[in-house]
Amino acid sequence: MLIIGIAGGTGCGKTTVVNQILNELPEGEVGILWQDSYYKDTSHLSYDERIKINFDHPRSIDFDLIVAHLKDLKNNKPIEQPVYSFVKHNRTGDAILTHPRKVMIVEGILILANPELRDMFDIKIFVHADSDERLIRRLKRDIKERGRDLDEVLNRYQTTLKPMHNQFIEPTKEYADIIIPTNKHNTVAIDIVRTIINDKL
Numbered sequence: 001m002l003i004i005g006i007a008g009g010t011g012c013g014k015t016t017v018v019n020q021i022l023n024e025l026p027e028g029e030v031g032i033l034w035q036d037s038y039y040k041d042t043s044h045l046s047y048d049e050r051i052k053i054n055f056d057h058p059r060s061i062d063f064d065l066i067v068a069h070l071k072d073l074k075n076n077k078p079i080e081q082p083v084y085s086f087v088k089h090n091r092t093g094d095a096i097l098t099h100p101r102k103v104m105i106v107e108g109i110l111i112l113a114n115p116e117l118r119d120m121f122d123i124k125i126f127v128h129a130d131s132d133e134r135l136i137r138r139l140k141r142d143i144k145e146r147g148r149d150l151d152e153v154l155n156r157y158q159t160t161l162k163p164m165h166n167q168f169i170e171p172t173k174e175y176a177d178i179i180i181p182t183n184k185h186n187t188v189a190i191d192i193v194r195t196i197i198n199d200k201l
Ligand SMILES: Nc1ncnc2c1ncn2[C@@H]1O[C@H](COP(=O)(O)OP(=O)(O)O)[C@@H](O)[C@H]1O
Pocket: 008, 009, 010, 011, 012, 013, 014, 015, 016, 017, 137, 138, 141, 182, 183, 184, 185, 186
């Protein structure tokens, strides 16, 4: 099994890169773990308490569960990946049966910040877009897809997202084997990643 970690700040284009890689590889050979699926269970908190959580800090993520799931997949065991709701700020209680595949991708803002998880990756990719570009993309996406408004996104950006990005996410760029710039669509980088994956398979 080849395990690829894809990190980068919110809105940099990680999901887009994952989908581009998926399109380039044979169906059924690639599986994905989304870091967002592994936000800690917050069922014990009220909605008003949940919206105050700092979702850009590593302690908001259940890294132990990601690592355990990745180990199971490596041992050829399927796992139940939790489903997360950005609207409820909590796990939904559902899970997606995720089977081991030749290539497993782990995607998320903080996946290179946890040493145990980081050490499990054969290839580490950091997707980069300038912070103004990421903020614009995040604003559009969160309003359209995640039930947010302008004030919520800008307030979260100033209070937690930007400082956490500078403290925990940007520094993990140094661990990357490949940095993909996505201020524009970058088909050359995707071709290179596809070639590397095919080479290793
Ligand atoms: N290279 C790019 N150029 C322009 N827009 C992009 C690019 N990559 C992603 N986007 C757009 O930016 C938004 C956030 O991208 P996404 O892949 O969801 O980022 P992430 O998963 O890193 O948060 C999406 O609406 C997506 O269509």
